[in-house]
Each structure stands twice: as C-alpha cells, then as structure tokens.
Amino acid sequence: MKLYLKIWRQLNTSSKGEMVDYEIDNVSEHMSFLEMLDLLNESLIQKKERVIEFDHDCREGICGQCGVMIDGRAHGPLKNTTTCQLHMRSFKNGDTIYIEPFRAKAFPVLRDLKINRSAFDSIIEAGGFIGASTGQAPEANSIPISYETAEASFDAAACIGCGACVATCKNASAALFVGAKITHLALLPQGKIEASKRVLTMVSQMDAEGFGNCSDTRACEIECPQGISILSIAKMNSEYAKALIFRK
Amino acid sequence: MIDSKIPEGPLAEKWNNYKAKAKLVNPANRKKLNIIVVGTGLAGASCAASLAEQGYNIKSFCFQDSPRRAHSVAAQGGVNAAKNYKNDGDSTYRMFYDTIKGGDFRSREANVYRLAECSAHLIDHAVAQGVPFAREYAGYLNNRSFGGVQVSRTFYARGQTGQQLLLGAYQALLRQVSLGKVAMHTRHEMLELVVIDGKAKGIIARNLETGELERHVADAVVLASGGYGKVYYLSTLAMGCNSSAIWRAHKKGAYMAGVSWIQFHPTSLPQHGENQSKLTLMSESLRNDGRIWVPKTAKDDRDPNTIPEEERDYYLERKYPSFGNLAPRDISSRAAKEQIDAGHGVGPMKNAIYLDFSDAIKTQGKDKIEAKYSNLFAMYEKITGINAYKEPMLISPSAHFTMGGLWVDYELMSTIPGLFALGEANFADHGANRLGANSLLQACVDGYFIAPYTIPNYLAGELNAPKSDINHPAFDEAETSVRAQLDKFLNSKGTLSTDYFHKKIGRLLYEKCGLSRSKEKLEDALNEIKLLKDSFEKDLLITGDDTVNSELEKAGRIADYIELAELMCHDALQREESCGAHFREEYQTPDGEAVRNDKDFCYVSAWEWKGKQQLPELHKEPLVFESVQLAVRSYK
Numbered sequence: 001m002k003l004y005l006k007i008w009r010q011l012n013t014s015s016k017g018e019m020v021d022y023e024i025d026n027v028s029e030h031m032s033f034l035e036m037l038d039l040l041n042e043s044l045i046q047k048k049e050r051v052i053e054f055d056h057d058c059r060e061g062i063c064g065q066c067g068v069m070i071d072g073r074a075h076g077p078l079k080n081t082t083t084c085q086l087h088m089r090s091f092k093n094g095d096t097i098y099i100e101p102f103r104a105k106a107f108p109v110l111r112d113l114k115i116n117r118s119a120f121d122s123i124i125e126a127g128g129f130i131g132a133s134t135g136q137a138p139e140a141n142s143i144p145i146s147y148e149t150a151e152a153s154f155d156a157a158a159c160i161g162c163g164a165c166v167a168t169c170k171n172a173s174a175a176l177f178v179g180a181k182i183t184h185l186a187l188l189p190q191g192k193i194e195a196s197k198r199v200l201t202m203v204s205q206m207d208a209e210g211f212g213n214c215s216d217t218r219a220c221e222i223e224c225p226q227g228i229s230i231l232s233i234a235k236m237n238s239e240y241a242k243a244l245i246f247r248k
Numbered sequence: 249m250i251d252s253k254i255p256e257g258p259l260a261e262k263w264n265n266y267k268a269k270a271k272l273v274n275p276a277n278r279k280k281l282n283i284i285v286v287g288t289g290l291a292g293a294s295c296a297a298s299l300a301e302q303g304y305n306i307k308s309f310c311f312q313d314s315p316r317r318a319h320s321v322a323a324q325g326g327v328n329a330a331k332n333y334k335n336d337g338d339s340t341y342r343m344f345y346d347t348i349k350g351g352d353f354r355s356r357e358a359n360v361y362r363l364a365e366c367s368a369h370l371i372d373h374a375v376a377q378g379v380p381f382a383r384e385y386a387g388y389l390n391n392r393s394f395g396g397v398q399v400s401r402t403f404y405a406r407g408q409t410g411q412q413l414l415l416g417a418y419q420a421l422l423r424q425v426s427l428g429k430v431a432m433h434t435r436h437e438m439l440e441l442v443v444i445d446g447k448a449k450g451i452i453a454r455n456l457e458t459g460e461l462e463r464h465v466a467d468a469v470v471l472a473s474g475g476y477g478k479v480y481y482l483s484t485l486a487m488g489c490n491s492s493a494i495w496r497a498h499k500k501g502a503y504m505a506g507v508s509w510i511q512f513h514p515t516s517l518p519q520h521g522e523n524q525s526k527l528t529l530m531s532e533s534l535r536n537d538g539r540i541w542v543p544k545t546a547k548d549d550r551d552p553n554t555i556p557e558e559e560r561d562y563y564l565e566r567k568y569p570s571f572g573n574l575a576p577r578d579i580s581s582r583a584a585k586e587q588i589d590a591g592h593g594v595g596p597m598k599n600a601i602y603l604d605f606s607d608a609i610k611t612q613g614k615d616k617i618e619a620k621y622s623n624l625f626a627m628y629e630k631i632t633g634i635n636a637y638k639e640p641m642l643i644s645p646s647a648h649f650t651m652g653g654l655w656v657d658y659e660l661m662s663t664i665p666g667l668f669a670l671g672e673a674n675f676a677d678h679g680a681n682r683l684g685a686n687s688l689l690q691a692c693v694d695g696y697f698i699a700p701y702t703i704p705n706y707l708a709g710e711l712n713a714p715k716s717d718i719n720h721p722a723f724d725e726a727e728t729s730v731r732a733q734l735d736k737f738l739n740s741k742g743t744l745s746t747d748y749f750h751k752k753i754g755r756l757l758y759e760k761c762g763l764s765r766s767k768e769k770l771e772d773a774l775n776e777i778k779l780l781k782d783s784f785e786k787d788l789l790i791t792g793d794d795t796v797n798s799e800l801e802k803a804g805r806i807a808d809y810i811e812l813a814e815l816m817c818h819d820a821l822q823r824e825e826s827c828g829a830h831f832r833e834e835y836q837t838p839d840g841e842a843v844r845n846d847k848d849f850c851y852v853s854a855w856e857w858k859g860k861q862q863l864p865e866l867h868k869e870p871l872v873f874e875s876v877q878l879a880v881r882s883y884k
Contacts, residue, residue: 012795030520032631038747039523045745050792051799055313058486060528061627062411063317078630085630110457111796118434121314125426129419130378134298134696137369137376141333144387145380154380154405157412161316184378191378 001027001093008100013108029089054113061085064160068113069100074164074223082225102167106210119209126205127198128181156183158226165220171212176220179232196243253657254358259875263362270701271708278303282466286438288315291671292472293417294695300424311437316418319486323410324531326402327688329367338399340364350396351679352828363677366693377416394684396576402685407531407623440726441497448667449716452726459794463718467710468666475672479809480647481754484529490805494654502662503854505655505675508820511829513648514580518600527646532684535573537608546591552640571883578681578829581645585763595642602640651678655854659702670694680828737803742787746802766833770821777814825849846878
C-alpha cells in the first residue's frame, strides 16, 4: 500500500521542531509499524538524507522503549498494543498518518521521535524497590502469598514504563506508572513494611519531575499497552492517605 | 596454557572451598575501589547492585534509555531452580546432570554444578525482592517443566519471567543509585576497552545523546553485555543487541570461546517477508501443552484443521518418545529444519511447522489453556492476525542464544586480568546447547552470587597497585582509535546502508553456519565474508553527523559482526564433530542424529585474536569429567 506520512522532525532538545511530509510505497500489511519506518529510513539513506530517529529495541512489546503518537493516540489505534506490535494491517492504502513523539514537560525530545524518559528512573530511585540486599533472603516458601494476591501484584508489576500513560494524559500525569509500582510492592508481604515511606517519596519525586496531577479522566488506562488498571491509582491514593495519617 | 582455576575438592565442595578461601577487602577499603559494569540486564544489574551493596563504587553503562530495557526483559518462560518443591525427584545433582547432558558434555563440570547449587538461593532472593512468581492456591510457589528435563523445576511469572526478574534487579540497582554507590550512564555505548600494564582498567564510551567520547577508569571492568545472536539479523533478539563490547575486548587480548555454539530456538514465529526486522519468540513453555506436527504428505497445503489425524506426523513424539514435544531446543530445532527441508513446511512461505493446542483444549478446557498462556496467544494474534485457539500456531526455529562468548575461568575472569564477563557475554555454563530457563538463571547467579566473591578476590590484590587515570597514554590511544573509526564511517562515500550489510551477513550465516554446517559451506562462507568485508570498507553510506545518529551506532556494530562471523566459521570448521547446537553434516548417524567425538574434541575452543590479516590462534581447554560418564546424549 501507499501511505502519506507527517512526521515530527526536531534537531535537539532546545530547537524547534516541525511536521515534515513523506510518502512511502510498497508497504506490506504484515509489516510492523516500526518496520515501515525502517523502510522509510532506508529510502532516506538512498537519497543521502538523515534518518528519522525513533526509540525501539525488543520489538516484541515488552521492553517499553518504543512509543510514538500515531494520529494523536499513544502507540496508535489498537488497544493494549505497543508501537512495535502494531502492524500495518491496521491501516489502508492511501491513509495519511501523523507520527509525533510522546509529549510531556518531563519527557524532553532528544531528536525527532526520541525522548528522554529518565524521569521515570528517578521516581523508582526515590523508593520503587524493596530494601532486600543480596544473600540474606529466607527460604522462598516461608513467605506464602495467596494466588490472588500474587496475580493482582503481577497485574500491576507488568508495567513496561513506556510513558504512554503520561503522553495521553491532558495533565501529563505519571499517576498510572507510579500507582502500578506502589500497588505491585504494597500488595506483597515483603513490600508492605516500607509501603508508607515508599509512597511518600515516590509521589514527591513524581511532582518534582514536573508531571501533572491526576484528574481521573482514565485516558491512561485506555492507552496502556499492558492494561494496567486505574485501580492502581486508587491504591496509590489510599496508601498515600494512610501514610500521611500515620506519618511520625 | 590457559588455567580454568577450578578449585580443589569433590564437585559438591568446590564452590564452598573457593568461598572459604577467597580474599576479602576490608569495608573501609571498598570505597577506594571502582568497578565499571557494562550492561544492565540480569547479569549486569545484579552484579552492579550486589557489589554496590558491599561498598564498592560502581559505574553502570547501558545503551538503552533506561537500565530497565535490557533484553533480559524479553525472556518469557521461566527460571530453573532445584528446589524439589514438587517432590518429583529433583536435586542439585540431577539439575547439574541435566544441564551437563543438555550441553552435550561440552561445559565445565565445576561451573555447571555451581549453577545448580546456587539456583535455589536465586528464587529466595527474587521472592525477597518482590518478584511476583506464580503461586499455588495454598500460597506456595508453583512451577512447571521445560525442554530437556523430566522434573518440574521452572519457576515463572506468567509468560514474563524475564521482565519480572529484571525489574527486581533494576530496582535493586536504582536503590544503589539513590544511595550514591552506583553512577548510572544510560544511552552510553562502550566502544573500547583500555588495558594498562596488561590489566583491564577502563573503557571508552560514546555518549549516544551528544556523540561525545568519554573516558572512564576503574580497578576492574565487568562486561555483562549479553549475547550476539543478532549477528544473524533475523533473530529473537532486540534490535540493539550486539557483540561490540566483548568483540573489542577480544581484540585487546581476551579469548573468545565456543563461538559457533549458537542456539536456534524452536518456537519462534516464522519469517513472513523481506523487510522483516526480527523473529518473535514464543515461549518454549507452550510445548508443555502444544503438540508439534507437519502434514505427512509433502507440499500439503490444506487448511490444518481439515487434515485428519492419520495424515499428520507428530515427528517429535515419534522420534523421541520419552521426551516428545519437550525434546531439547537443538534437537527440536533441527528436527523442524529437517521437516521443512523435506518439503513438509507449512504457512505462506512453507517455512513453518504447526504447534497445535486442539488436544489440550479438548482435554483441559479452553479456560485452563487461557489461564496458562493467554498473553502468548494474544501476542500471536497481534502479530499474525490468527486466533490460535481455533487453528494451530505456525512456528519455526530462529537464532536465539549464544552459548559462546568471552572465555572465562571459574572466577568468571577473562584472559585479561581484571576483565570479567558475566551472563550471556561469557561462554561458561551451557556447553554446546542451553537448556530452557537456564539463561535467566545463569545471568542472575553470575551477578548476585558469583561475581560478589570473585571480583573482590581479584580487587584485594589491586588495593596497593598504582591507580590508573584517564590521562594515561593507553586512554589516548584507545580514544584515538575509536575516533578514527567513527570518522571513517562518517566519511565513507558508498551507497549501501548498515542494514544492507547486516542482512547480508545474517543470511550468509543462516545458510552456511546455522542449524547445520559442513566443511564445504563453511569454507564458502569464509570466502564470502572476505568479499563482504571489502565491500563494507568502500560501499558503506552513513548519513548524518556525530551526534544522535542511529546509523553511525549500527555501523560499528556491523563492522564487529562481520569479523565475529569470520571467527564463528573458523570455529565451526575446526570442530569436526557434531555436538549440541553445532551440527556438522559430515558427522551424523544414518538416522540423522549428531555424532560427537570425545576422543578428539572434548575441549573448549578458546580463540586468540592475532590481527586483522592473521588467522586466529586456537587454544584448547581440555574438559575433564570426574563426576559424570560421557554418554551419547539420547532423548529417545
């Protein structure tokens, strides 16, 4: 099929970007969206032009590094799907597609579609872990965890940190990302002990990074490739309230 | 003569003996010692976090935008541990034996035993970190069986075990970042190793955001940069996976071992077209319930659901009745290739076989299958548009895990003192074939439990050594050579992209140094690689400049791949036997099984780089088996 692409080009973080028009032919419906961009880049190289920079790595929907806005939607039109797992059968011959980076104050553009998401790492650094050091763990079965709890914890732990929740939120809130980690760890007996301290430091870091507040529009849940539930935001809020009440 | 430094004593005592005698560094002195760790996957993150917990200063590097992206994240199936929770006869020894046999008796006994011994602690540690492993209703850990094994020892977190273990390691790493013990360098690629007075003392890294070359000095360097299966271009690996860190260390004097031992994963999605960039892996755990078959008649292109039972060939169950669909990866992959080559391949490109769940759905119910594998079925449908609850999956073998890598001794140290290699970057534990769910295990065990003893043992001797610094001439020289290579790429005025060369070398390897090899094919390959090298020198075209430039990044990796491919072919050519993933067509039984030659080839091939125009030199590390009898590896 033939497609008309409008792609965001930007030299570096401090420069101004713009949408640039491209045409691409011979796109097979079996190609992934990123393979289509590979094909476009190959044609740019043949014209001795600089390639379009975009982030990607595993191309199987799990590393969380890819992600662009496609026609205004984070990761494109499909539900629970990363950009690398979006295939061109979702488009038709003659379509015009708008491709832009995930936008948020806390995610500055590095070049073209590449962004800097290190704010997410800073939030994890603030407390998104269990303080277990190597070589001191008790026998694993000595901490029984019910099947339901393990599954609920896993549901939240499945977050891949791609940033779609932030990009799609009108407030650029990171509440789903932070809520997911809070929920994953607070549900488990090992993580409960530090839960209060964790939620306070992580939320405070989230604010410091320049993410907006959650106003419960639920857009994040709709665009999340891993289907993380906004109940994890509720869990974060309840953990936060608890922590404030019992803070010494 | 290379010394593997295997400790004294009976097999089961070796690791304890080593630990008891390993030198320690006084806590007050640890903060005076710096360690560079390249890679933030399971091996790198776990090693960096563990050494930082002890008090050393760590500089951690990854080329991705966050340490959480490392390719360990993609491993689906699980992680092995000899805990015998199922009371089905598992033990450290049995796991050791399965792994030795799985590797076709081409790995070191002492290393493999240690891997099995440490496996139980890994589950304990990961659980303590909050890894949400699958649980039974009573709250205890659940597990399942995997290829090459007849007990249940694989622990899993749905189909995303790698992701959950990696998040545990990543969180432990960031905890140390917050404590100031780890300095994190994301979007940095190591482009050269710096060796001073024969010891690894630093690296040259390129900042991928600015293009700037940086010098980093340390008292030891750890490479945990993963495997090089992406040399085949189409593979199950992430796009950025590469061999550059270990290859550049190799060119600085570290030996590469078992280079041609590359595992082809039997259950990946088949190639569907020319512009495809990767082959997606489907978890091997699917083989617990899926039955593999092809139509008995060649070129039968009927809808699979209309092919009657008696016209299907369940060839794994037929050829390997005791292991059936759980036959190890190399055997399953080669059996699939045989069927495809004989014209029984299915799917649009006739390059696939069926993995059929209809019997499992009939006997266990769709709900049960959904509970076990729903994310894999959803992924399959996303990529192929096919509902595998209704028709069999199409799968095929693809390049996956590299058993080869930097040669390391028992301490995981390479032939360059102070240079350690962990996880898939070393050759150590898997021999000629890796059993499923042993790779996450090795990466974690190397980083959490082994390096924290062996690296301090080395560093204890470095405390009073003169400190190196980044103004040493060795740093000047290393930086100059990196700069010269980058300039050469940017000034190359050809017409062909990096991907062109990558696809070319990949296809060549698939055909001539892939699932099966022969003298003739390998000699051909070596000639073709020479031509490709020449072409790369003059025909490469890199657009853009020395700032953010993914094409420039790729160019260095492809240059390394082409040289590595040459060594892979030398290695495969020299090893005149079939073992594990290395199947030489000249050495097979009349019914197509591998014929190993223990008399002449019971050793690890460790190769030394002798220069661009020179042939590599082979060093042999004899494999001595004290605790197991070398046996024909049969799964019948």
